[in-house]
Each structure stands twice: as C-alpha cells, then as structure tokens.
Amino acid sequence: MTKVSVVLVGCGCPLRSMGWYHAMQLLDAGRIQNASLTYVVEPWYFAPAAEGTPGHSDFHEWAKKTKESHGVEFFHTVEEVPTAPAADDGSVRLAIISARTADNPKLLDQCLKLGCKAIYLEKPGAPTVSELEAMKSRADEAGVKVFMGFNKNVSSYLTFSRELVNKTAEKCDVTFLHNNNYANTEAELAECFERNAEGMLKNMAIHELAILVTYYGVTVDTIDKVEADKEFSSCKTLKGPASGKDFTDFDKLKFKIVTKSGVEVNVAADRCGGDDSVGIVNKADSGEELARFTMPDEATVANTDALKAKYGDAMPYFFAQDPDYLKLKQLVVQNCIDGTPAEGVADIETAVETLKVAEYLTPILTKQLQ
Ligand SMILES: NC(=O)c1ccc[n+]([C@@H]2O[C@H](COP(=O)([O-])OP(=O)(O)OC[C@H]3O[C@@H](n4cnc5c(N)ncnc54)[C@H](O)[C@@H]3O)[C@@H](O)[C@H]2O)c1
Structure with missing residues (x-):
C-alpha cells in the first residue's frame, strides 16, 4: 500500500x-x-x-x-x-x-x-494574482498538482445549504455569512485592519469567494452585477496602531453577485459577528427563511472539549474547523495515493480565479459603500 x-x-x-x-x-x-x-x-x-x-x-x-x-x-x-x-x-x-x-x-x-x-x-496562496499565476505555471511545468487549503469548500454547512437549495422546488436565495469575533471598538478594528492590510475580501471573505468560484461558476468574466447591501455593510478608515498610517477596509460587508447566466448568490462578512460561519437559505420571492446551517455543526461543538484535552488550549477556530481540515488533508492524501478525485477541493487554478475576483470586487464595493 x-x-x-x-x-x-x-x-x-x-x-x-x-x-x-x-x-x-x-x-x-x-x-x-x-x-x-x-x-x-x-x-x-x-x-x-x-x-x-x-x-x-x-x-x-x-x-x-x-x-x-x-x-x-x-x-x-x-x-x-x-x-x-x-x-x-x-x-x-x-x-x-x-x-x-x-x-x-x-x-x-x-x-x-x-x-x-x-x-x-x-489560502490565499500568494499576495497577488500575478504571483499566484506564476506559481501555477511553474507547478504545471514540474507536473505537480497544487491543492488549496480552502477548508470551507468541504464543510458540512456548505453541503447542507446546497442540498436544500437543490431539493427546494421554489427559487432560493442563499447567503454565506462569515463571522469573526473582534470587539466592536475602534482600537481593535484599527489593529485588525493594519495586520490584515490586504483587506477583508482577500483575507477573510476569500473562503466564501472560493466557494462561489468552485460551486457557482463565478469568475471576473462571468460576473454581470455586484450589489452591495448598504444597510448591512460598513467601510471605515482607521489609523493603524503600529504604523500610524490610515487603513480603509470593511468591518461589515454584504453583497450579491449575479452572473451572466443568471446565478445569484450572496456573501456576508462581519469582523465582530461571532465565531461561526453560516449558510442561510431563504425563499427568493417571499424572503421567508427556510434554514440556516452553521459551521461548527453540533457534532463538532460536542467534540471541542475532547480535542482541547488532547491538543491543549489552542486557537478556538482549529477545533471549530477540525473536521474540515481533516477531510481536506485526507482527500489530498488519497489523490496522491491512487488519483481519486479530491471532490470539492480547490486547486491553484481556482485560487487564481478567487484572488482575481477579490481584487476585482474590492474597488467596486468600496466605491458603492463610501
Ligand atoms: N484555512 C484556515 O482556516 C486558516 C486559518 C488560519 C491560517 N490559515 C493560513 O495558514 C497560513 C499560516 O497562517 P498562520 O496564522 O499559522 O501564520 P503564522 O504567522 O502564525 O505562522 C506562519 C509562519 O510565519 C513565520 N513567523 C512567525 N512569526 C514570525 C515573525 N515574527 N516574523 C517572521 N515570520 C514569522 C513562521 O515561520 C511560521 O511558520 C496562512 O496562509 C493563513 O492564511 C488558514
């Protein structure tokens, strides 16, 4: 073997x-x-x-x-x-x-x-699209497959959300919400903006953009419309505590993407929203919420103390995403062994498209929200 x-x-x-x-x-x-x-x-x-x-x-x-x-x-x-x-x-x-x-x-x-x-x-693989593209071509030349650590691509909340949309007869509106648990103070957000200076889309919502590229056919070329949700979103300019320089970024952001083939999908991110990620499925016509699926799911939450006892008092998100990290590595390992397709795992080509979408959306959304 x-x-x-x-x-x-x-x-x-x-x-x-x-x-x-x-x-x-x-x-x-x-x-x-x-x-x-x-x-x-x-x-x-x-x-x-x-x-x-x-x-x-x-x-x-x-x-x-x-x-x-x-x-x-x-x-x-x-x-x-x-x-x-x-x-x-x-x-x-x-x-x-x-x-x-x-x-x-x-x-x-x-x-x-x-x-x-x-x-x-x-993830995200490299700071810029051009660096990631160059990495992809060198890996291609060497005949080495590059898989990406976009763990939400294989997370149960995504699978459940997609399954519900597929089996619902009526048209659904799906939102992928990503929360972080920074305190909602200027000091914490300023530190966060400075440390993650590549901005919310490249740093935080990049996971959701990878989902859109992998499962919803979103690329810069297929995007028809981008609509920011002004009520939900907030864009701030704050002084970084280390450098004293100004950093403009979103602390909350929600937007809808409509592709040229009519696919609609929403992404939301909140720096101060909590610890979880959520797939929210609504009826498109009435807005009635059909379900929300959370990462971590119940089984993962129930396993947290056991993992903490084994591994120590580590960053909480390791335990929240433990099954996804495991699944991703197992899929990649199996692919190395016998070529079994690593279902849902993003490759470097998907990562290039994802980073392109992040670079494309950032100025559009900033303009819509400033
Ligand atoms: N998929 C996910 O959920 C997830 C979560 C966290 C991080 N990540 C990714 O994993 C990668 C590593 O992230 P991380 O949070 O572990 O980063 P990290 O900064 O804690 O560690 C990464 C490396 O940085 C170097 N390093 C540490 N301190 C340094 C210092 N003071 N000066 C210079 N180098 C230093 C070390 O060599 C270390 O191996 C990133 O690509 C990140 O995006 C993914």
Whole structure:
C-alpha cells in the first residue's frame, strides 16, 4: 500500500499557528489514513533573529518532543530536506505549505525541487494574482498538482445549504455569512485592519469567494452585477496602531453577485459577528427563511472539549474547523495515493480565479459603500 510522507513547511507557534495544527492532526494516530509527518521546515523559529521572540521556546520544546516521540526531522530551510526517496520504497511525498503568504512563491519553488507528488498550499496562496499565476505555471511545468487549503469548500454547512437549495422546488436565495469575533471598538478594528492590510475580501471573505468560484461558476468574466447591501455593510478608515498610517477596509460587508447566466448568490462578512460561519437559505420571492446551517455543526461543538484535552488550549477556530481540515488533508492524501478525485477541493487554478475576483470586487464595493 502506497503511503504519503508529508513535509510540512511553516509549522509556526504551538497552539496558535495553522501549520502546528496540521502537524497535530497528522501525528494523531489514525486521524489521517496512510499519511505520516516525516519532515518539518520552520523558516522563522530556527533563525537567529527569532531567539527570545514570542513562541520561540514553545516551538523548540514541541520540536524536541516531537522528534523524540515520532522521529520527525526538523529543518530551517526547504533546501536542507533530503530529496524524495526512490519510488520503490512505496511512499509518495506531499508538501504542506502553511507559511506567511508573502513567502509562499519562494517556498513553493523550493518544494517543487523536492520530488513532491502534490502540494497543499494554504489560502490565499500568494499576495497577488500575478504571483499566484506564476506559481501555477511553474507547478504545471514540474507536473505537480497544487491543492488549496480552502477548508470551507468541504464543510458540512456548505453541503447542507446546497442540498436544500437543490431539493427546494421554489427559487432560493442563499447567503454565506462569515463571522469573526473582534470587539466592536475602534482600537481593535484599527489593529485588525493594519495586520490584515490586504483587506477583508482577500483575507477573510476569500473562503466564501472560493466557494462561489468552485460551486457557482463565478469568475471576473462571468460576473454581470455586484450589489452591495448598504444597510448591512460598513467601510471605515482607521489609523493603524503600529504604523500610524490610515487603513480603509470593511468591518461589515454584504453583497450579491449575479452572473451572466443568471446565478445569484450572496456573501456576508462581519469582523465582530461571532465565531461561526453560516449558510442561510431563504425563499427568493417571499424572503421567508427556510434554514440556516452553521459551521461548527453540533457534532463538532460536542467534540471541542475532547480535542482541547488532547491538543491543549489552542486557537478556538482549529477545533471549530477540525473536521474540515481533516477531510481536506485526507482527500489530498488519497489523490496522491491512487488519483481519486479530491471532490470539492480547490486547486491553484481556482485560487487564481478567487484572488482575481477579490481584487476585482474590492474597488467596486468600496466605491458603492463610501
Ligand atoms: N484555512 C484556515 O482556516 C486558516 C486559518 C488560519 C491560517 N490559515 C493560513 O495558514 C497560513 C499560516 O497562517 P498562520 O496564522 O499559522 O501564520 P503564522 O504567522 O502564525 O505562522 C506562519 C509562519 O510565519 C513565520 N513567523 C512567525 N512569526 C514570525 C515573525 N515574527 N516574523 C517572521 N515570520 C514569522 C513562521 O515561520 C511560521 O511558520 C496562512 O496562509 C493563513 O492564511 C488558514
């Protein structure tokens, strides 16, 4: 049986970083079938400049323990990782890149030289469309498939929302709402705007845009109309606490997209709306709400304490999205093993379209709401 040997690039800080949570799921026996974590590359915490910075000692303690308990080898750079083993040892290699977005173009290039069968690249993939397009063509040239960490694409709330719309005889209006739990104060929002300076669409609503591209045929070329919901939305200019510079962004945003073939879908995002994501299905004519499906679902909420006991007091969203992260990795691993299509998993082409839609919508919506 072919096994998948994983190289994780960008582990980050235990309890706080996405890469660390990928590692924990891979190390937890039986959670991801036929895959094991072999190598971890950590570009920051092995650098001399990182000494004494937040997370440094936590990372090194965790790395020591993980090396001893699971034989995982740790490196500072991708170039130090041994190149892929000969195919006859029965394993294929998958790289998971969960680093800072700006570092991804360089890291992907380095991973392409490792003999990977596939790469799982965290969203949004790259800071700009042109960088992501260049990454896609280099991966294509190398014959390496790149899958994206858009976990909501495989989330149960999306499946339930789509199933309900499909089986309802009347026309439905569907909204994908994404909440964050920042306090609704100028100070918190100013810090959030500055730290996520790429803006709400590229940083937060990018998950919903990936859903639109994957399942609703939305691309820059297919969009007919974009209508902001002025009552729901709010756009602010706030002074970043670190730089003192002005940052203009949305703290709440809702809009409808209508495609040239008549598909209608709504996206909403609220920086101060809570911890969940919701699929809301209404009757299109009367507006009557038929159902709302939430991520995390009930089973996931019920499992949170058990996960906390195993993994520690980590960022709450890891537990809320635990089944989706697991499912996404399992689909990618299976595809590496026998080519089974990774149903619903966005690839880098979808990510390019998604980022294009985000870049296209930002000035249109800002203009409609200022
Ligand atoms: N799918 C999801 O739900 C989800 C959730 C969170 C993050 N992500 C994605 O995962 C990726 C990693 O996000 P994250 O929140 O774990 O980021 P992070 O900043 O915590 O860690 C990423 C990397 O940044 C580096 N780093 C940490 N501190 C640094 C410092 N002070 N200076 C320079 N480098 C430093 C480390 O090498 C680390 O591996 C991003 O692409 C993000 O968009 C996805």
